[in-house]
Amino acid sequence: MDHVGRIQAQWERERPDLDVAPQGVYGRLHRLADRLRDELEVEFRRFGLGEGEFDVLAALRRAGEPYELAPGELARHTMVTSGAATKRIDRLEAAGLVSRRISDDDHRGRVIALTDAGKRVIDDAFSAHMANEHRLMATLSAREAQDLERLLAKWLAAFED
Numbered sequence: 001m002d003h004v005g006r007i008q009a010q011w012e013r014e015r016p017d018l019d020v021a022p023q024g025v026y027g028r029l030h031r032l033a034d035r036l037r038d039e040l041e042v043e044f045r046r047f048g049l050g051e052g053e054f055d056v057l058a059a060l061r062r063a064g065e066p067y068e069l070a071p072g073e074l075a076r077h078t079m080v081t082s083g084a085a086t087k088r089i090d091r092l093e094a095a096g097l098v099s100r101r102i103s104d105d106d107h108r109g110r111v112i113a114l115t116d117a118g119k120r121v122i123d124d125a126f127s128a129h130m131a132n133e134h135r136l137m138a139t140l141s142a143r144e145a146q147d148l149e150r151l152l153a154k155w156l157a158a159f160e161d
Contacts, residue, residue, distance in 0.1 A: 003027075004028050005024070008020050008024055040132065040133075040136075043128050046125075046128065047121055047124065048121075052088045054125060056092060056098070057114065059074055060074070060113070060118070061114060061119065061123070062077075067113055068111045069112055070110065070111055071085060071110055071112060074089070074112055092118065096117050096118075097114070097115055097121055097122075100112055
């Protein structure tokens with residue numbers, strides 16, 4: 001029995017009047033998310049990145065050529081506040097991985113763009129990241145992984161719709 005199962009058994013003993021079944025899902029998701037984040041961050045650090053910096057570079061790379069976004073768009077693509085995005089951009093700019101410039105469309109606005117070095121780093125880091133994710137999912141069969149993805153997508157859609 002795993003840690004969450006032991007906790008559930010204790011609650012079932014102490015509070016048999018409550019159905020603690022959801023605790024099995026939430027508890028395991030929480031513990032798994034912590035472990036997976038740690039495993040993913042090891043790979044990001046190999047490229048001198050934290051999870052946040054990886055997210056910024058990945059958002060710029062996914063945007064397609066010319067690999068640039070306005071700071072507000074970048075914050076939306078990385079699901080963080082504009083203040084948090086600014087701190088990440090500052091670190092990436094200092095490392096020479098992104099640049100800031102005045103927007104061609106709106107001279108009051110700014111644009112964040114991948115540098116050539118930033119593109120190389122995110123391409124290498126993303127390749128390693130995908131290999132790492134495959135490694136982490138290897139415990140599941142292809143069918144189990146598909147079923148899990150389908151169930152998680154259904155559950156998440158209930159909150160995002």
